[in-house]
Amino acid sequence: VLGLKDKIILPANQYHPAMAKEENMQSKCRSRYEQHCFWQASDYKPSPEFLDVLREYEKYHRDCVQGHDLLDLNDRGSVPKNTSCKYVIWSDMDGNGNQLISLVSAFLYGLMTGRVLLMTPKAQLQYMLCEPFPFSSWLAPEGIPHASERYETPEERHSVFYEQALQNKSDGKPIVTPKHLVVMNSHWIQPDDLRFFCQGEQKLLDQIPWLYFWSNNYIAPGYYFLPNFRTKLNKWFPDRALFLHAGRYLLSPRDEIWERVLRFYYAYLDFADRRVGIQVRSWDGNYDPVISEHIMSCGWRWGLLPKLADTKSEEFRDDSGGERISVVVTSLRREYAEGIVEVFANNGTVGHETVTVLNPSSEGYQMFGQIDHDRKAISEIWLLSFTEQIISTPKSTFGYVAHGLAGRKPFVFNKFGGGEVPDPPCLESNMPGPCFINHPHNMLCPLDGPSDGIGDSFTVLPEVRHCLLQWGIGVV
Numbered sequence: 001v002l003g004l005k006d007k008i009i010l011p012a013n014q015y016h017p018a019m020a021k022e023e024n025m026q027s028k029c030r031s032r033y034e035q036h037c038f039w040q041a042s043d044y045k046p047s048p049e050f051l052d053v054l055r056e057y058e059k060y061h062r063d064c065v066q067g068h069d070l071l072d073l074n075d076r077g078s079v080p081k082n083t084s085c086k087y088v089i090w091s092d093m094d095g096n097g098n099q100l101i102s103l104v105s106a107f108l109y110g111l112m113t114g115r116v117l118l119m120t121p122k123a124q125l126q127y128m129l130c131e132p133f134p135f136s137s138w139l140a141p142e143g144i145p146h147a148s149e150r151y152e153t154p155e156e157r158h159s160v161f162y163e164q165a166l167q168n169k170s171d172g173k174p175i176v177t178p179k180h181l182v183v184m185n186s187h188w189i190q191p192d193d194l195r196f197f198c199q200g201e202q203k204l205l206d207q208i209p210w211l212y213f214w215s216n217n218y219i220a221p222g223y224y225f226l227p228n229f230r231t232k233l234n235k236w237f238p239d240r241a242l243f244l245h246a247g248r249y250l251l252s253p254r255d256e257i258w259e260r261v262l263r264f265y266y267a268y269l270d271f272a273d274r275r276v277g278i279q280v281r282s283w284d285g286n287y288d289p290v291i292s293e294h295i296m297s298c299g300w301r302w303g304l305l306p307k308l309a310d311t312k313s314e315e316f317r318d319d320s321g322g323e324r325i326s327v328v329v330t331s332l333r334r335e336y337a338e339g340i341v342e343v344f345a346n347n348g349t350v351g352h353e354t355v356t357v358l359n360p361s362s363e364g365y366q367m368f369g370q371i372d373h374d375r376k377a378i379s380e381i382w383l384l385s386f387t388e389q390i391i392s393t394p395k396s397t398f399g400y401v402a403h404g405l406a407g408r409k410p411f412v413f414n415k416f417g418g419g420e421v422p423d424p425p426c427l428e429s430n431m432p433g434p435c436f437i438n439h440p441h442n443m444l445c446p447l448d449g450p451s452d453g454i455g456d457s458f459t460v461l462p463e464v465r466h467c468l469l470q471w472g473i474g475v476v
């Protein structure tokens with residue numbers, strides 16, 4: 001990793017001359033330019049096709065937002081005259097990780113379907129992230145309802161809409177398309193909601209000017225089941241790193257968060273020969289001593305943490321020249337980091353390595369919607385993403401964002417929280433990106449044809465596979 005003092009680059013997929021002016025007007029958004037210096041070097045490069053799509057999108061976004069009364073248009077369910085503008089309004093649901101993965105999914109959906117991405121004015125994430133689009137804003141105006149407010153109306157639930165569409169089809173009557181619709185794609189999705197991934201439903205959705213995208217899930221792997229989307233994704237992301245490229249473009253933490261990241265990075269990580277990130281999700285807020293053993297067992301099995309020497313014959317020497325390893329432990333509970341500190345404080349290591357442990361915060365429990373708490377969470381996701389090796393908790397979207405942005409296949413705990421340390425304690429995942437939990441699988445798409453649908457989602461396409469040791473599917 002190059003330190004900031006060595007090199008500041010304007011990354012190819014980020015730089016836009018218009019941005020400098022825009023940023024002066026609001027905040028510097030240092031992370032937009034600097035974060036790329038901290039992610040470990042990799043072969044992932046944005047394709048020229050994706051860069052073209054971004055530049056076109058930025059213009060489209062500006063044209064469809066500037067000079068238009070979006071509140072009035074939304075009220076009436078119409079779009080600016082003589083334009084092709086359509087909108088997708090992302091509404092937040094659940095924790096920071098959930099929000100970030102669904103936001104990236106909504107953005108990719110907008111790129112593929114020609115929809116402008118707007119963020120609900122109620123979203124806390126607006127205070128966490130910089131505005132991504134030059135000379136424009138992604139914030140929907142005050143007064144535009146949150147998806148949860150629209151969702152109450154049955155006709156604005158898309159599964160109901162799909163049913164109506166079906167009935168109309170069999171009656172031979174024309175389909176009446178609503179002007180607003182909530183597409184619900186959370187991980188507590190209903191079977192009918194999954195028809196979002198059918199071609200017929202997408203054709204219908206295409207006619208609706210204002211979609212509300214309400215999700216806590218990373219649904220992007222499911223886009224591959226739609227042939228038109230799949231063609232685009234394969235063109236834009238030949239390396240299949242869609243979360244990495246779209247996420248690194250879209251998600252830039254605001255200066256307050258970024259400063260925190262930098263302070264920790266330079267204090268604890270910059271000097272290290274090797275950086276290890278360990279994400280221990282404490283689901284119930286309690287400390288589990290077995291998980292402390294589980295962490296060590298995983299770290300030792302794959303050589304992520306140094307092996308202990310026989311302490312009786314081992315004397316500490318400050319000139320041993322061993323590897324300096326920095327470990328970032330993110331958890332709601334400080335005991336997990338303390339456990340690692342104790343192990344390496346009380347024992348020498350075979351290769352004379354030294355281990356520095358950083359536990360940036362230990363909030364105890366999840367605090368929905370508290371801005372300082374959320375800032376800590378996001379800064380920790382970014383710190384994790386700057387490490388070379390990541391151990392993560394299965395099914396945690398907090399971890400998903402970190403290894404997804406890093407482009408690193410994480411080591412995922414096996415049977416996490418199961419009351420014992422299993423063998424193997426963890427395995428390297430088969431993909432770096434997040435998983436789509438409760439995905440379409442062996443389902444019919446009646447609008448496409450009586451026997452059409454999505455088959456065995458784990459094998460039907462070369463791009464999509466079951467996430468190892470986790471629920472769901474991801475892109476390989």
Ligand code: GDP
Binds near residue numbers: 099282374377396
């Ligand atoms: P998930 O529930 O693990 O899928 O991840 P989310 O990020 O969606 O929700 C968990 C929330 O709990 C986070 O957004 C934080 O608010 C909090 N949280 C969980 N783990 C940590 C942690 O390691 N550090 C911090 N600062 N907050 C955490």
